[in-house]
Amino acid sequence: MIGIGVVGYGYWGPNLARVVGETDGCRLAAIADASPAAEARAAKRHPSTAITSDWRALVARADVDAVVVATPVHTHFDIALEALRAGKHVLVEKPITQTARQAEILIDEAARRGLALMVDHTFVYTPEVQKIKSIVESGEAGEIFYYDSTRINLGMFQSDVNVIWDLAVHDLAILDSLFGLTPLAVSASGAGHILGSPENLAHVTIFFEGAMTAHLNVNWLAPVKVRQTFITGSQKMIVYDDLQPSEKVKVYDRGVTSDGEQDDAYQRRVSYRIGDMWAPHVPIREALRTEFDHFRDCILTGSTPLTDGRSGLAVVRMLESATLSMRQRGHPIDLELGKVA
Amino acid sequence: MIGIGVVGYGYWGPNLARVVGETDGCRLAAIADASPAAEARAAKRHPSTAITSDWRALVARADVDAVVVATPVHTHFDIALEALRAGKHVLVEKPITQTARQAEILIDEAARRGLALMVDHTFVYTPEVQKIKSIVESGEAGEIFYYDSTRINLGMFQSDVNVIWDLAVHDLAILDSLFGLTPLAVSASGAGHILGSPENLAHVTIFFEGAMTAHLNVNWLAPVKVRQTFITGSQKMIVYDDLQPSEKVKVYDRGVTSDGEQDDAYQRRVSYRIGDMWAPHVPIREALRTEFDHFRDCILTGSTPLTDGRSGLAVVRMLESATLSMRQRGHPIDLELGKVA
Amino acid sequence: MIGIGVVGYGYWGPNLARVVGETDGCRLAAIADASPAAEARAAKRHPSTAITSDWRALVARADVDAVVVATPVHTHFDIALEALRAGKHVLVEKPITQTARQAEILIDEAARRGLALMVDHTFVYTPEVQKIKSIVESGEAGEIFYYDSTRINLGMFQSDVNVIWDLAVHDLAILDSLFGLTPLAVSASGAGHILGSPENLAHVTIFFEGAMTAHLNVNWLAPVKVRQTFITGSQKMIVYDDLQPSEKVKVYDRGVTSDGEQDDAYQRRVSYRIGDMWAPHVPIREALRTEFDHFRDCILTGSTPLTDGRSGLAVVRMLESATLSMRQRGHPIDLELGKVA
Amino acid sequence: MIGIGVVGYGYWGPNLARVVGETDGCRLAAIADASPAAEARAAKRHPSTAITSDWRALVARADVDAVVVATPVHTHFDIALEALRAGKHVLVEKPITQTARQAEILIDEAARRGLALMVDHTFVYTPEVQKIKSIVESGEAGEIFYYDSTRINLGMFQSDVNVIWDLAVHDLAILDSLFGLTPLAVSASGAGHILGSPENLAHVTIFFEGAMTAHLNVNWLAPVKVRQTFITGSQKMIVYDDLQPSEKVKVYDRGVTSDGEQDDAYQRRVSYRIGDMWAPHVPIREALRTEFDHFRDCILTGSTPLTDGRSGLAVVRMLESATLSMRQRGHPIDLELGKVA
Missing domain, CATH: 3.30.360.10 (Dihydrodipicolinate Reductase; domain 2)
Structure with missing residues (x-):
C-alpha cells in the first residue's frame, strides 16, 4: 500500500485527495494546508487521515511514500524539492514550477534518487x-x-x-x-x-x-x-x-x-x-483516476510517467x-x- | 438613369450585374469579359445589354457613367485608372489593388476629377x-x-x-x-x-x-x-x-x-x-442591394462612400x-x- | 426530346420550369397561368417558351408530351384528368388530389392509357x-x-x-x-x-x-x-x-x-x-433534378415512378x-x- | 430545528439527505433503507445520523418531525399514510402514489391533521x-x-x-x-x-x-x-x-x-x-435547495406547498x-x- 500525502487543500486538492482514496493500492495518509478553514474541511471529509498545517511535517512522515503538491505555483519548487530529498515520489500540479531552471533541478534530483516525478497534466x-x-x-x-x-x-x-x-x-x-x-x-x-x-x-x-x-x-x-x-x-x-x-x-x-x-x-x-x-x-x-493509476504503476515499476518532469519542463x-x-x-x-x- | 458597365463576368460579376438591374435609377449598359464562355452566359441572362470582350471598349462607351470592376486583383489598377481617366465613377471588387501605392494613385485620380471611387467591401x-x-x-x-x-x-x-x-x-x-x-x-x-x-x-x-x-x-x-x-x-x-x-x-x-x-x-x-x-x-x-443604392446615392450627391478609396487603401x-x-x-x-x- | 408544359407559375412553378430546362432530353414547351403578373414573369424568364393564360390550351398543344401541374390543390384533379385524357404524361404537385376518390380515378385513367402518373413528393x-x-x-x-x-x-x-x-x-x-x-x-x-x-x-x-x-x-x-x-x-x-x-x-x-x-x-x-x-x-x-431525370426515364421506358399515383393515393x-x-x-x-x- | 427522516437511500435519496443537511432550520435525524448496502453508504456519509433498516422505526422516532419518502412508487402510499397518522409532515417523491384514490386518502389525512403534504415535483x-x-x-x-x-x-x-x-x-x-x-x-x-x-x-x-x-x-x-x-x-x-x-x-x-x-x-x-x-x-x-426551503417554510407557517397533495393528485x-x-x-x-x- 502506497501512502500518499496531499499538500494543499484549496480548489483542486480535494479532488486529488478523493481520487487517492479511490485508487487501488494507495492510501491517503496525510493532508497539509496552512489555512485553518481548509484543515477543517479536510478533517470533515477524511476523518481517518492525518491533517496538519505544516507541509514539512507531512513530508517527514514515515507513512508517506509519495507527495502530491496542489499549492500555488510559486511554492511548487520548495515543496517538491524537499519531498524528493526526503526520498518521496512526487506528483505536482501544473505548471510544474515557475521557471525552467527550477524544473531542471527537480528533474535532476528525482533522477539521482530514482524517484518518480510526475506533473498533473490532467487533460x-x-x-x-x-x-x-x-x-x-x-x-x-x-x-x-x-x-x-x-x-x-x-x-x-x-x-x-x-x-x-x-x-x-x-x-x-x-x-x-x-x-x-x-x-x-x-x-x-x-x-x-x-x-x-x-x-x-x-x-x-x-x-x-x-x-x-x-x-x-x-x-x-x-x-x-x-x-x-x-x-x-x-x-x-x-x-x-x-x-x-x-x-x-x-x-x-x-x-x-x-x-x-x-x-x-x-x-x-x-x-x-x-x-x-x-x-x-x-x-x-475520470481523467484523474487514470492518472493516479498511472502514478501508482510508475512508483511500483520504476517506469517513466507519461507526463514526467521533462514534460513539465518543456511546458514551462x-x-x-x-x-x-x-x-x-x-x-x-x-x-x-x-x-x- | 446612371449607365453602369460591369467588367468581369466570372464568379462574382454575375451577382453585381444582377443587382445593377435591381437598383432604382441604374441601368446595366454593358458587360465586358475576355472569355467567350463568359460572354455567352452574360448575353443569355442580359439579352438587352451590350456585351464585349474588350474592357477598354466598355470604358469608352458614352452610355457608361460608372464602371464596376470584378476582375482578378492584379488587373484592378489598370482598369480602374483608365475608367477614372475617362471620367467614370468606379466600384472595385475587394481588395482594391495589389499594392498600397496603386490605391494611392487611384484615390488621387478620383479626387482630382471629383469622381466616386468605392470598394466592394460587401460585409x-x-x-x-x-x-x-x-x-x-x-x-x-x-x-x-x-x-x-x-x-x-x-x-x-x-x-x-x-x-x-x-x-x-x-x-x-x-x-x-x-x-x-x-x-x-x-x-x-x-x-x-x-x-x-x-x-x-x-x-x-x-x-x-x-x-x-x-x-x-x-x-x-x-x-x-x-x-x-x-x-x-x-x-x-x-x-x-x-x-x-x-x-x-x-x-x-x-x-x-x-x-x-x-x-x-x-x-x-x-x-x-x-x-x-x-x-x-x-x-x-441583401448586402449588395444596400451597397448599390449607396453607390448610386454617392454618384448623385457627390458624397463620400462608406467604403471609399481610403478604406480600400487602409485594408491593402x-x-x-x-x-x-x-x-x-x-x-x-x-x-x-x-x-x- | 420530350415537350413539357407547366401549369401554374406561382410559388413552386418557377422552380419546376427552371429544372425542366436543365433536364437532358426535355424541353420547356409551354407555361400556363391565369394571372397576368405570373404570365409576365414567365415570359421574362423563358423568352423562347409559349406562355398562355389558359391551361386547356396548353394541354391541347401538340408539342406538349407531358404536363406538370403546380396549381392549388383543388384544381389538380381537373387538370390532371384532362391531360391524361389528352394522352399526356402527368407530374402533379403534392398532394396529388383533394380526395382519395379523385386519386383513384387518375390512377385508373393513367393505367388504362399506359401513361406515366407521378407525384412531386420532392423529399x-x-x-x-x-x-x-x-x-x-x-x-x-x-x-x-x-x-x-x-x-x-x-x-x-x-x-x-x-x-x-x-x-x-x-x-x-x-x-x-x-x-x-x-x-x-x-x-x-x-x-x-x-x-x-x-x-x-x-x-x-x-x-x-x-x-x-x-x-x-x-x-x-x-x-x-x-x-x-x-x-x-x-x-x-x-x-x-x-x-x-x-x-x-x-x-x-x-x-x-x-x-x-x-x-x-x-x-x-x-x-x-x-x-x-x-x-x-x-x-x-438538387432533389428536383433527380426527380425530373426519373420522370423522363419513366416516360421513355414505361417503368413505374417511385412516387406514382398509388403513392399519392396512399398519402391522401x-x-x-x-x-x-x-x-x-x-x-x-x-x-x-x-x-x- | 425540524428533525427530518429520509426513507429510501437508493438513487435519489442521497441527494435529498444531502440537501436536508444544507437547509437552514432542518436537521437530518434519521435514514431508513432495507438494503444493507444502502445502510452502509448512508452511515459513511452521515456519521452522526441514525440509520435503520426499518422505515416504521424511523417514522416512530420522536426526533423526526417530517418524513421524506424516496422509495419505489408502489410503497409511497403505505409509508406516507403511516407517517401522517404518526403526526409527521410528509414530502413524497414523484409521482405521489400509484393511483388517484391513494392520493385522495393522503390528502384527506393531511388536511384532517393540519400537516404539510408535499410532492417532490423538482422541476x-x-x-x-x-x-x-x-x-x-x-x-x-x-x-x-x-x-x-x-x-x-x-x-x-x-x-x-x-x-x-x-x-x-x-x-x-x-x-x-x-x-x-x-x-x-x-x-x-x-x-x-x-x-x-x-x-x-x-x-x-x-x-x-x-x-x-x-x-x-x-x-x-x-x-x-x-x-x-x-x-x-x-x-x-x-x-x-x-x-x-x-x-x-x-x-x-x-x-x-x-x-x-x-x-x-x-x-x-x-x-x-x-x-x-x-x-x-x-x-x-439547485432546485432541491429551493424546494426544501419551501417545505420548511410550509411546516413553520402552515401555508400550502406549491406542489401539494392536490398537485400530486392532478398529476396522477x-x-x-x-x-x-x-x-x-x-x-x-x-x-x-x-x-x-
Whole structure:
C-alpha cells in the first residue's frame, strides 16, 4: 500500500485527495494546508487521515511514500524539492514550477534518487485525448499540418499569472503528449484589459519542424465558453469539442491534394476530398483516476510517467517563451538554441 | 438613369450585374469579359445589354457613367485608372489593388476629377454589421477591448494570393467600418501545406491605440465552416455568427470590473457581471442591394462612400504588412511611421 | 426530346420550369397561368417558351408530351384528368388530389392509357432520404421501431388546408418511400389558434404492423424552425436534421436489448449498446433534378415512378384519416377495412 | 430545528439527505433503507445520523418531525399514510402514489391533521421554470396557445412503470404549476419495443379550455438526449432547452395575427410579427435547495406547498388517463366528468 500525502487543500486538492482514496493500492495518509478553514474541511471529509498545517511535517512522515503538491505555483519548487530529498515520489500540479531552471533541478534530483516525478497534466489522461493520440500515432490522420485550439470563457481572473500560464498550459501539455514539444520558435500576442491585472487574452503560434504549426487562443474575457481544438492532417481532420455532451471527438475524412500542376496562371490544380465523418465512442472515465493509476504503476515499476518532469519542463519553457514574445508584440522567440544547450 | 458597365463576368460579376438591374435609377449598359464562355452566359441572362470582350471598349462607351470592376486583383489598377481617366465613377471588387501605392494613385485620380471611387467591401453593407456598428457607435458596448474573428472552412485554394488576402480582407473591411483602421502594429503567423501554394492558414493580431486588439483566424484547410466574431467591450459583449439561420447577432450583458484593490497577494479583486442576452431582430436584406443604392446615392450627391478609396487603401496596407510579418514568423510590423508619412 | 408544359407559375412553378430546362432530353414547351403578373414573369424568364393564360390550351398543344401541374390543390384533379385524357404524361404537385376518390380515378385513367402518373413528393428525391432508404433497405438498421419527425416553424398560414395537408404530407411521402404506407390505424390531435383558420398545429401517430409507429409533429406557429427526424431500429438509430449545413444524416450504433429475464421484481434485465456515430458523406444534388431525370426515364421506358399515383393515393388517404381523427380529439381511425376494400 | 427522516437511500435519496443537511432550520435525524448496502453508504456519509433498516422505526422516532419518502412508487402510499397518522409532515417523491384514490386518502389525512403534504415535483423549483412562470403569470406572453415538450434519450428502462409515468410526470408537474392541471380530455399513443417491458415511447396530447393544448413526447429509446419545451402565447414564444450550458430560456417576440379578413378565396389575411429574442439571465440555484426551503417554510407557517397533495393528485390522474388512452391507440379520455365528481 502506497501512502500518499496531499499538500494543499484549496480548489483542486480535494479532488486529488478523493481520487487517492479511490485508487487501488494507495492510501491517503496525510493532508497539509496552512489555512485553518481548509484543515477543517479536510478533517470533515477524511476523518481517518492525518491533517496538519505544516507541509514539512507531512513530508517527514514515515507513512508517506509519495507527495502530491496542489499549492500555488510559486511554492511548487520548495515543496517538491524537499519531498524528493526526503526520498518521496512526487506528483505536482501544473505548471510544474515557475521557471525552467527550477524544473531542471527537480528533474535532476528525482533522477539521482530514482524517484518518480510526475506533473498533473490532467487533460493528457482524458479518454478523448487518449483516443486522439491513438489516431495520430496510428498514422491514420497522415502527416499533421496543424493544431488549433480555442479555450475561452468569462473566467477566473488571476493576479499572479497571465492567461497563457492559466489556460494555454493545457494545450501545451496535450501537444507534448501528442507530438513531443520541441518546437523551433514561438510568437505570441496578448492584451490586458483590467487595470493592474496580467494579460487576459493571448494568441500563441508555435512553429515546429516541417510546416506544422500550433495556435492557441486563450481568453478570460469572452461572453461564452469555448473548448474546441482542430487537429488537421493530410489524411484526416479531427475536431475535439470538450463541451459537447457526447461525440466530443469527430474525425473527418476531408482534405486537399495537389499534383503540383497549375490549372492556369492563377489557379493551382487542387483536388478536394470530402468523405464521411466518424465519431468514435469514447468510454467515460475520470481523467484523474487514470492518472493516479498511472502514478501508482510508475512508483511500483520504476517506469517513466507519461507526463514526467521533462514534460513539465518543456511546458514551462514554452510558457516562458510565449510570455516573452507576448511582451514584444509577437516578436518571434527562437527555441532551437535552447535545444542545443 | 446612371449607365453602369460591369467588367468581369466570372464568379462574382454575375451577382453585381444582377443587382445593377435591381437598383432604382441604374441601368446595366454593358458587360465586358475576355472569355467567350463568359460572354455567352452574360448575353443569355442580359439579352438587352451590350456585351464585349474588350474592357477598354466598355470604358469608352458614352452610355457608361460608372464602371464596376470584378476582375482578378492584379488587373484592378489598370482598369480602374483608365475608367477614372475617362471620367467614370468606379466600384472595385475587394481588395482594391495589389499594392498600397496603386490605391494611392487611384484615390488621387478620383479626387482630382471629383469622381466616386468605392470598394466592394460587401460585409460592411450586411444588416448584421450595420446593426453591430450602431451598437458600437451608440456607446452601449462601452470601450471596445477586442475584435476576434474566426473565418475558416475547407476552401477554394488560390495560387496567386494567400489566405490573408482572400479571407482576412473581410474582417479588415469590417474593422475599418467599425473603428477606422489606423493601428499601431501588426503581427501575423501562418503556414502553407500544399506544395507550391501560398499560405493556407494564418493568424493575424492587430494592435490599436489603448489596449484594443484585433485577431483574425483565417484558414482554407479546416474540416468545418466557421464564421464567428467576438466584439467585446467594457459594457457589452457581441457575438456575430454568420452561419446561424437566425439570431446571427447576440449581445451579452457580461463583463468584469476591478476596483484596483487586491483580495490578497495573489488574487486581484474582480467582480463579474452576468446579465441577460439579447438578439436584436435584424431585417433580411441583401448586402449588395444596400451597397448599390449607396453607390448610386454617392454618384448623385457627390458624397463620400462608406467604403471609399481610403478604406480600400487602409485594408491593402494591412494585407501587405500582415503578409510581411507572416513571412518573418510574427515579427511585429510597426505601422505608425506609415501614418506619419 | 420530350415537350413539357407547366401549369401554374406561382410559388413552386418557377422552380419546376427552371429544372425542366436543365433536364437532358426535355424541353420547356409551354407555361400556363391565369394571372397576368405570373404570365409576365414567365415570359421574362423563358423568352423562347409559349406562355398562355389558359391551361386547356396548353394541354391541347401538340408539342406538349407531358404536363406538370403546380396549381392549388383543388384544381389538380381537373387538370390532371384532362391531360391524361389528352394522352399526356402527368407530374402533379403534392398532394396529388383533394380526395382519395379523385386519386383513384387518375390512377385508373393513367393505367388504362399506359401513361406515366407521378407525384412531386420532392423529399423522396433528396440525397439524404435516398441515403436513409439505402441504410434501411440494407437491413443495417435492423427491425425499424419508429419514425418520429418534427417539422415546425413560424410558417405560411393557409386558409384552405390545415397544417397536416401542408407539412405532414412530406413525412407521409417519405414513410411511403421507406416502408410502404399501409398502416393499421391513425390517431391525431391538433388545434387552430387564429380565428377562422384551419388547424395550425397537429400531432399524428400512425400504427403499423408489429410494434412500429410513426409520429409527426407539424406546426405553423413555432418560434424557431425545426426539421428533425429520428428513425430508430433494433441495430442502428438514424437522425436526419435537414437544417444542418452538413452531416444532415447521422447513424448511431446504439440500442437496448433484453434477454427476457428480470433483474428483480421491478427492473427488467436490459443491456445498453453505445457505440460509434457515423455521418456518411451525402453528395449535394438538387432533389428536383433527380426527380425530373426519373420522370423522363419513366416516360421513355414505361417503368413505374417511385412516387406514382398509388403513392399519392396512399398519402391522401392518410391526410384524410388524420384530419378525421384530429377533429375527434385523437379518436383512432382504423385503416384496415380500407385495405381490404 | 425540524428533525427530518429520509426513507429510501437508493438513487435519489442521497441527494435529498444531502440537501436536508444544507437547509437552514432542518436537521437530518434519521435514514431508513432495507438494503444493507444502502445502510452502509448512508452511515459513511452521515456519521452522526441514525440509520435503520426499518422505515416504521424511523417514522416512530420522536426526533423526526417530517418524513421524506424516496422509495419505489408502489410503497409511497403505505409509508406516507403511516407517517401522517404518526403526526409527521410528509414530502413524497414523484409521482405521489400509484393511483388517484391513494392520493385522495393522503390528502384527506393531511388536511384532517393540519400537516404539510408535499410532492417532490423538482422541476417546478428550478430557476428556469420559475422564470417562465413569472413571464406567463405577468401576462407578457399573452394568451397561451400551447405547451409542447420533448423529453427523450437512451434511458433507464423500467419494468414496473411505463415511460409516461417516468418522464411525462415532469411536464405534468410543470403544467400544473404554470396553468393548473384541469384539462378537458387527453389522447395518448405509444409503443413498447422490448419484449415484456412497458411502453418505452409515448406521445400525449392534453386538451384544455379554449384552444390551449399540451403535447408531451417522451421516449427511452432515442439516440440523443433532448429536453426542449416550447410555450407559445399570442404575444411571446418561449423556448426552454434544459441541455444548453447557458441561455436555457429564450423569449421570442414573434407571432401571427389575423384581422379576420380574407386576402382571397384561399388565403387568410395574416400578418407576422418577427421581433427580438431575449434570454433573461437566470441565476443558478439547485432546485432541491429551493424546494426544501419551501417545505420548511410550509411546516413553520402552515401555508400550502406549491406542489401539494392536490398537485400530486392532478398529476396522477393524468398519468392514469394518458396510460388508459395509450392502451386504446389514442382514444380520447374525457376528464370533465371527473372534475364534476
